[in-house]
Amino acid sequence: xxxxxxxKVDKMQPSGIRAFFDLVLGxxxxxxxxxxxxxxxxxxxxxxxxxxSLEQGFTSYTSNKGLYKLRLGLSRYLEIRHGLKYxxxxxxxxxxxxxxxLDLALRAVINPGDKVLIPIPSYVSYGPxxxxxxxxxIYIDTRPDGFKLTTKTLKxxxxxxxxxxxxxxxxxxxxxxxxxxxxxxxxxxLLKHKVLCIVxxxxxxxTYDFEHTPFATLPGARNNTxxxxxxxxxxxxxxxxxxxxxxxxxxxAAMTKIHQYTIMCVPITSQMxxxxxxxxxxxxxxxxxxxxxxxxxxxxxxxxxLGLICSKPEGAFYAFPSLKKIGMKSMQFSKExxxxxxxxxxxxxxxxxxxxxxxxxxxxxxxxxxxxxLSRMREFLKGI
Amino acid sequence: MDEILEVxxxxxxxxxxxxxxxxxxxxxxxxEAIRKFExxxxxxxxxxxxxxxxxKQEEPTVRALIEVNIIPQKDLGFExxxxxxxxxxxxxxxxxxxGTYDLLVVVEGKNLQTVxxxxxxxxxxxxxxxxxxxxxxxxxxxxxxxxxxHKEENKRIAISY
Numbered sequence: 001x002x003x004x005x006x007x008k009v010d011k012m013q014p015s016g017i018r019a020f021f022d023l024v025l026g027x028x029x030x031x032x033x034x035x036x037x038x039x040x041x042x043x044x045x046x047x048x049x050x051x052x053s054l055e056q057g058f059t060s061y062t063s064n065k066g067l068y069k070l071r072l073g074l075s076r077y078l079e080i081r082h083g084l085k086y087x088x089x090x091x092x093x094x095x096x097x098x099x100x101x102l103d104l105a106l107r108a109v110i111n112p113g114d115k116v117l118i119p120i121p122s123y124v125s126y127g128p129x130x131x132x133x134x135x136x137x138i139y140i141d142t143r144p145d146g147f148k149l150t151t152k153t154l155k156x157x158x159x160x161x162x163x164x165x166x167x168x169x170x171x172x173x174x175x176x177x178x179x180x181x182x183x184x185x186x187x188x189x190l191l192k193h194k195v196l197c198i199v200x201x202x203x204x205x206x207t208y209d210f211e212h213t214p215f216a217t218l219p220g221a222r223n224n225t226x227x228x229x230x231x232x233x234x235x236x237x238x239x240x241x242x243x244x245x246x247x248x249x250x251x252x253a254a255m256t257k258i259h260q261y262t263i264m265c266v267p268i269t270s271q272m273x274x275x276x277x278x279x280x281x282x283x284x285x286x287x288x289x290x291x292x293x294x295x296x297x298x299x300x301x302x303x304x305x306l307g308l309i310c311s312k313p314e315g316a317f318y319a320f321p322s323l324k325k326i327g328m329k330s331m332q333f334s335k336e337x338x339x340x341x342x343x344x345x346x347x348x349x350x351x352x353x354x355x356x357x358x359x360x361x362x363x364x365x366x367x368x369x370x371x372x373x374l375s376r377m378r379e380f381l382k383g384i
Numbered sequence: 385m386d387e388i389l390e391v392x393x394x395x396x397x398x399x400x401x402x403x404x405x406x407x408x409x410x411x412x413x414x415x416e417a418i419r420k421f422e423x424x425x426x427x428x429x430x431x432x433x434x435x436x437x438x439x440k441q442e443e444p445t446v447r448a449l450i451e452v453n454i455i456p457q458k459d460l461g462f463e464x465x466x467x468x469x470x471x472x473x474x475x476x477x478x479x480x481x482x483g484t485y486d487l488l489v490v491v492e493g494k495n496l497q498t499v500x501x502x503x504x505x506x507x508x509x510x511x512x513x514x515x516x517x518x519x520x521x522x523x524x525x526x527x528x529x530x531x532x533x534h535k536e537e538n539k540r541i542a543i544s545y
Contacts, residue, residue, distance in 0.1 A: 024543040034543035041539075124545050172545070294391065294406035301405050344543055367395065371402075 012128055017350045020334060024344045031373045033361045034344040036172065038236040038317070042273075043284040046235060049276030050269050058268050064260040066094025066244070067271045073278040074244055082214050084227075086246040093245045093256050094266050094274075097238075098202045099125060100259070101228040101245040102166070105198045106133040108254035109164060109226075117157055117165040119149045121320070121351035121358075123172045123200070130166075138162060141354060146311060147174040147320065151185045158189065164196040167215065170203040173351050173360040174320040175313020180213040187218040198226045202243070203316040205234035205285050208293045212315070216246070223248050226255075233316075234285050235277045240270040292317050295363040295370055302374040303361065306381055317364040320348070323357050326381065330356050340383065341376040388417055389426070396430040435532045437524065447476075447492050447521040448499045450507065451485040453514040462486060465512045474502050485517070496520065 002010065015021075024030060041047075065071065071088035078084040086092050095101040102125065110116070112134040118126045119140045130137040140157050142149050149167075167186070170177040178186075190197050197215055204212040216225040230243025245255060296319075300312050303321045310321035323333055330347035337343050346362075348355030363370060391403055400418060404411040421427040436445065452469070456462050462480055469489060470478035477490035489507070493499035499520070508516050524532050 021543050025541065027542075030542055032540075032542040035540055036544045037540060039540065290387070290390070294387075297406045297408055298402065346543065346545075350545070367398070 008132065012131065015124065015350065017331070017347055020331065020347060023335070024338060027338065027342065027344075030338065030342045030344050031365070031369050031376065032344040033363070033365060033370075033373055034346045035362050035364055037238040037364065038233060038288065039364045039366060040236040040284075040288055042236050042240070043277075043281060045280045046237065046273050046277045050240075050273035053269055053272035058272055060268060062265045062268050062271060064256055064265055065092065066266060067268070067275070070094060070271050070275050070278075071244075073275055077278050078214075078246070082217055084214060084216055084222075084246070087249075090249040091246055091252055093252050093259060094271060095228075095230075095243045095245055095259065096241045096263055096266055097232060098200050098228045098230045098243040100263060101226075101230075101243050101255075102126070102198065102200060103129050103133070104255040104258050105226040105228065105245065105247075105251070106130055106135060106164075107258050108251055109196060110135040111163075114164070115160055115162040117154075117160075117162045117195070119165075119167070119171075121147070121171075121173055121348070121355050122166070122168060124351065126166050126168075135163075139352070142174075142176075143354070147171070147176045148178070148182075149186070151189060154186060154189055158193045158195065162195055164198055165190065166198045166200065168200040168202075170207055170212075170313070170315025172203065172316055173318050173346070173348075175316045175318045177207055177210075177212070177314040177316075179210055180218075183213050183215060184218055187215070187221045187224075191220055191224055194224075196226070197221065197224055199228060201227065201229045202233050204229065206289055206292055206317060207315040208289070208296065209312075209314050226251055231274050231277055234288075235274075235281045236284075236288070237270075237273070237277065240267075240273060242266055242270040242274050292363065295365075295367060298367070299361065299363045299370055299374070302370075306374070306377055308359075308377075317362055319361045319363065320358050321361065323348075323359065326384070328384070330359050334359060336384075337377065337380050341380045343373045343376050343380070386417070386421075388414060389421065392418075392427070433527070433530050437532065438534075445492050446495055446499050447490065447524075448503075449519045449521065450489045450491055450503060451517040451519075452487040452489055452507065453516070454486040455512045455514055456486075457512065465510065468510060469507065472502070472506060474499075474506075 071092045075086055075088040078086060106129055110133040114135045115138050116130045116135045117140055118137050119142050127137040138160055140153060199215040201214060216222045216227045226245060226247040228245050231237040300310060300319055303310055303319060307325045308321035309325060310319045313319050323330060330349050334345050334347040346360040348358030387407055388403060391398060400414040401411045404414045454462060454465050457464055466478060466487060469475060474491050474493055475489055476492050479488045481488050491499055491502055493502060503516055503518050
């Protein structure tokens, strides 16, 4: 059968930790700190809007770009909140989560062999999706600088003449984010070297220590940026699969071309619910953000007390502690912690073989669970 | 609202040390703030929310919402008569409201009989009480922001990127 599989796909490395994921999924009564989505349910008014749209019989296709009402709402929202001006007519596209937006952006701009810079550790899809688009991922290991991309490193990698860079902040899995000043420096260099910036800002609303700066708001960046965002993390809408892409109209037009042949449009129920999220969801976002921030403080100080050293994540809901002091590798640590104390974390190797000394902890879990998990980890560490 | 109150309102069993960690303050400062809230009467009490419907009691309690019409008193308005009503131990809540009646009184008793006799013998015959209408409660779905049902099982998959 193998000969039937395309060479490109066959060459793709399946995630090495699938077996570990299966182990977690097969176990009962696990406290999971391994989840990459909010532990809140979508706020009721948003769910209700989805239900109501079904009752009203909204079950058809929408325009390829997405409901005009939604694009208009988003356009207004982005302008009021960030001063970003994107025309709902030709500079926005509603996508199936940021995942689709990223795939479209890459396929729209990459020619075979084009290089794409990817600071790592990163969300798992960036490399494979780049390859599927025919590009060559060039990974920038950010570990030496505390998981932060620096201008110095960036400059060095620009010598490789990349076509684009995928920036994600706040970052999954490290929680690292960047201030406006830091981003401005990146922007200046990228503009100078004519490197397109594809930004995944899906965790933007969950930035705790300073204001989140959308990349496209930086001077001159708008025409050099594909801005990807979504409703998943801010409004706890992961399962609705809805996001959006904003950018220069030529790029959005190219992305829309692919989108119309592959996806056609995002399910209308999700689009209708997203319209409501823009109207009534902000209060919930602020509440969730305060809650995550408190959990962050508890978890980060708890982990450091246990010798699982990590710096304070500035956003998202992840901590990425080091196992160096414990002296265990990530898979062994994760497996034993799961088997002995029924606490699930994601081994660092999930984000690349270089991160075997780290684990990803998600604090998108109730305070009660987090406290229990920390105390179980304490027990576990006593035993080794 | 102060963030300490926001945390305590969700879970009153959380310790000052834990709050201190969450808000990046000193435990002593949190303790002091809580003491102040208690002294000022901002924090009145710490309670546990119990779902009595699933408690296997021999005698479940009965609750009624009672609308009470009142003739206000000169100079005192509704205060005096409200006090006379809410001082009864059977009364669990008492509100002054606008609309077709004046006080909304929540009464709890062992059974229909006890609640009825409270209304007939204590409440209705108070002077200044012009009339009452009693609604017995059949089922509680949500109280003070808490939905009364078993904890929902987690619907998320246990691990994901």
